[in-house]
Amino acid sequence: MGVTKEGVESTLTSKMNPSHLEVIDTSGGCGASFAIEIVSEQFEGKRLLERHRMVNSALEEEMKEIHALSIKKALTPTQWKAQQDSSTTQAA
Amino acid sequence: SFRCFSALNPALKSTLDKVVTSNKVVLFMKGNKDFPQCGFSNTVVQILKSLDVPFETLDILENELLRQALKEYSNWPTFPQLYIDGQFFGGCDITVEAYKSGELQESLERAMCS
Numbered sequence: 001m002g003v004t005k006e007g008v009e010s011t012l013t014s015k016m017n018p019s020h021l022e023v024i025d026t027s028g029g030c031g032a033s034f035a036i037e038i039v040s041e042q043f044e045g046k047r048l049l050e051r052h053r054m055v056n057s058a059l060e061e062e063m064k065e066i067h068a069l070s071i072k073k074a075l076t077p078t079q080w081k082a083q084q085d086s087s088t089t090q091a092a
Numbered sequence: 093s094f095r096c097f098s099a100l101n102p103a104l105k106s107t108l109d110k111v112v113t114s115n116k117v118v119l120f121m122k123g124n125k126d127f128p129q130c131g132f133s134n135t136v137v138q139i140l141k142s143l144d145v146p147f148e149t150l151d152i153l154e155n156e157l158l159r160q161a162l163k164e165y166s167n168w169p170t171f172p173q174l175y176i177d178g179q180f181f182g183g184c185d186i187t188v189e190a191y192k193s194g195e196l197q198e199s200l201e202r203a204m205c206s
Contacts, residue, residue, distance in 0.1 A: 048189060049182050056169050063169045068132065071185050 003032040003062045015058040016040045019077050031067035038073065039080040048074065099160035108165050113178040116203045117147035120162055121172040125149045132184040133172045139191050145200050177203035 005025045012021055020039035027033040036055065043051045051074040056063065063069070075083065100108075112118050117140065123129030125137050125147070140147050152159040152171055159171070166173050166180045174181045176199050181187065190196035 048186055049180075052182065052186060053167065060169075069170065070132075 003065045005034065008034055008036070008059065008062060011062060012036070012038060012055070012058055016042055016054070020080060026070070027067070032062075032065055033068040034066065035070040035072050038071070039075045039077055041077060043074055043076045098164065099157055100164040104157075104161050105165065108161065109178075111150070112175045112180075115146070115148040116177055117145055117200065118175040119147055119149045119172055120152050120158075120175075121149055122151070122153050124151050129153060130171075132170075135184050136172045136174055136187050139187060139196070143191075143197060143200060145204070176200060177206060 005023050009021060009023045012018060012023070016038060018038050018040045020037070022037040024035040025033070026035050038055060042054065046054070052071050055071055055074060056069075059066070059069070073080075119125075119133075119136060119140065121128060121130070121133035121136065123133060125141075128134035128137050137149070150158070152162065162171075162173060163169055168180065168183060170183055172184055172187075174183070174187055181196075181199065182190070187196060190199070
């Protein structure tokens with residue numbers, strides 16, 4: 001059984017309780033490969049390295065089969081909102 | 093009798109302690125700095141080269157035991173793995189983020205001057 005985008009989403013949803021989650025399948029046919037954007041209150045007060053470790057350990061089982069994983073964003077809801085606001089301002 | 097599945101035995105751990113402190117900047121990667129064999133490894137090599145920092149690379153594709161042991165040693169499941177001043181700094185995504193924010197340059201500067 002391979003790892004699916006849906007599988008990654010459901011594991012992260014149940015373990016990290018994210019307020020925003022985007023899992024992008026980047027495999028292009030060469031094996032399970034994903035890019036992730038995740039926003040969770042559990043990242044509060046954690047440095048980037050710790051945040052990535054939390055995502056890695058949540059996906060411990062999947063990691064055995066995942067070929068490549070890229071964590072593009074691991075933000076707290078406050079940081080996420082600030083980013084959204086600033087990008088809206090830039091676009092306006 | 094017990095069978096131990098951990099790749100990281102005490103002897104190997106003490107060897108890794110020495111390797112990660114053998115140079116201020118050590119990169120465990122797929123391939124080497126002249127011939128990276130994976131895009132993620134190449135990204136970190138290019139960042140380090142652009143910062144003009146001396147660094148040593150070790151090819152984990154040449155040693156399966158080293159590859160498995162490092163995952164446990166760093167508590168990090170993938171490669172590349174960047175070490176600065178004997179401390180695990182991060183993988184590719186963290187290095188890219190830290191490069192953009194200036195945090196990587198700060199860490200390198202601190203390491204070089206220590």
